[in-house]
Amino acid sequence: MDFPPDLRYTKDHEWVRLDDDGLAVVGITDYAQSELGDIVFVELEAEGSEVEAEGALGTVEAVKTVSELFAPISGTVEALNDALDGAPETVNADPYGEGWMVKIRPADASDVDALLSAAEYKEMIGA
Template identity: 50%
Template sequence: MSEVRPELKYLSSHEWARVEEDGTVTIGISDHAQQALGDVVYVETPEVGSSVSIGEEAGVVESVKAASDIYSPVTGEVIAVNEALEDAPETVNESPYDEGWFFKVKPTDVAELDAALSAADYQAVCDDE
């Protein structure tokens, strides 16, 4: 069974979001998503300094099985990307919630995350798949 962390917010499209102490939001894909994708071979993240919008495509993750769009759970400015994924995309499989994060956003309104799924609701989505 996939790990679902209770402190995170989730999208039904399998992204997770973590609000950091400084108010920024770190975004990645869930353990369930990386398992479904299989071996991740490439990650495309947005450019630092670019803007992302809630629910809009912000990047791509490719595996040996498929390519999937990554959607932003918040609107804001991209302030960091996980450059380690360029050389080691398999980090997403090994550590989807810690070392395998994709990008960080300075949100214009962190309350947008109120619309995201709780861990329990996300687990129900995964159970239905």
């Protein structure tokens, strides 16, 4: 399993990367997608929605289960990965790249620093 060291992670298996434009790119971890299995549908909050850290951000539906997606930080949803509408399996194939889910304008960018490092996340899941 892959845990890029430049990302931050949540206990709920989301990852976050701050882009140069200040947006926080969010997706689910390689561990999460492997535990879910084949992803068949992703439903996300609408662009412009205000989200609270640890609040609902959407759902990820796999063949046998539906899992909540939680906001890792508070802010405003600025963009959705519309490509997932027609190809949700992209999350399985490339969870840290093309399988990103939303971009959030952080209410406070320093909130990202409070999330888990790759090493802390790996320890949490026992990897």
